[in-house]
Amino acid sequence: MVRSREGTARRIRELLSTEGGPVEENTLGFNEYLGDRIAEADVGVTGANFVTADTGTLALVTSEGNARKTVVAPDTHVAVAGVEKVLPTFEDLRPFVELIGRSATGQDITSYVSFFTPPVDSPSIAFDRADAPISEDPPDREFHLVLVDNGRMAMREDDDLRETLYCIRCGACANSCANFQSVGGHAFGGETYTGGIAGGWEAGVHGLDAAANFNDLCTGCSRCVTACPVEIDVPWINTVVRDRINRTGDDSNVDFLVEGPTPRVSCR
Ligand code: SF4
Structure with missing residues (x-):
């Protein structure tokens, strides 16, 4: 089904208005709702913009910061990344992280840039015991990295x-x-x-x-x-x-003038 951008934007506006009240207030409400769900979760699943082979560091580049909440709030973190996201060294991260912000939104750097080298050794947070000092909880974390090939x-x-x-x-x-x-x-x-x-x-x-x-x-x-x-x-x-x-299917009635597309002038 082909949809228009305007139609999609209208549906999002309608969704954000279902509770009544201004869209901005509802947006903040959804943000809090999502934060609560993350705090309650036993397992946090994120992607990874890049993974460095030498240090095992994950780079997360986001606009909302939900991914880094997802890494640190639940005890268990599962990161899923395509194999092409693996960079040789930590030093290689810098130009790529800069390129994402500048090319995506024109910012020098995206709002939330986080580097994690799992297993994260900060204590996991007991959200149901708001009075408990965080430092008294021993770290009890699990981390799993799933590298996806899929072609x-x-x-x-x-x-x-x-x-x-x-x-x-x-x-x-x-x-x-x-x-x-x-x-x-x-x-x-x-x-x-x-x-x-x-x-x-x-x-x-x-x-x-x-x-x-x-x-x-x-x-x-x-x-x-x-x-x-x-x-x-x-x-x-x-x-x-x-x-x-x-060229897939029955091409017996098709007479191709050339084999394959005309080569481009400069091949990288
Ligand atoms: S411009 Fe498009 S093809 Fe190039 S890196 Fe960005 S998303 Fe990928």
Whole structure:
């Protein structure tokens, strides 16, 4: 189902207004509600923007700070990250963390940037005993890191889809895309990510059928190419995906003029 961005925004406004009162107040109320649910949880599950191989550090870059509450409030933390999120060293984090903020929202740094090297040894907090000094609780924490492949290692061997793995999920390509601005992420995107680069992600992770649901929303205008901080040629990836989609099924009645898409001028 193709939805419009305006329609999605209207539904969110309606949802935030269901309790009556101004949307701003309700938003704060939802924030408190979410904080209470996190405090009650036995297990906190987060993603990770990056994971460093040398120190085992997780970098969480968020706008709301809920992820870091989720790490420290429950006793058990499960972090789930794609294998492409692993960086060699802690020193490698800095340029990537800076790129996310600058490319996503234009900030020098995102509102909440947290580095955790599990197991976190701060005491877990007994929210039901507000009077208990935190320092008296001995640390009793568990940590699990789930590294997800789901087609990513195969993408690494794919000369055309490999660039997709460079994506740091800043959203700059979506923000610069006229079609995305019209229809929004429910129509232009998949389960892995949203916007133009989602064509590469869906093709690699869920297959060509999933990518075919929205691949033609990329018109190849190339505005996103200059917006992307890691210089991914998003329209090229969508051209490759579209060519592969067109070659699936019964092509006995189709006479292709060339084998594969016309090579781009500069290959990285
Ligand atoms: S493709 Fe580039 S611009 Fe788009 S989300 Fe990924 S890193 Fe950001």
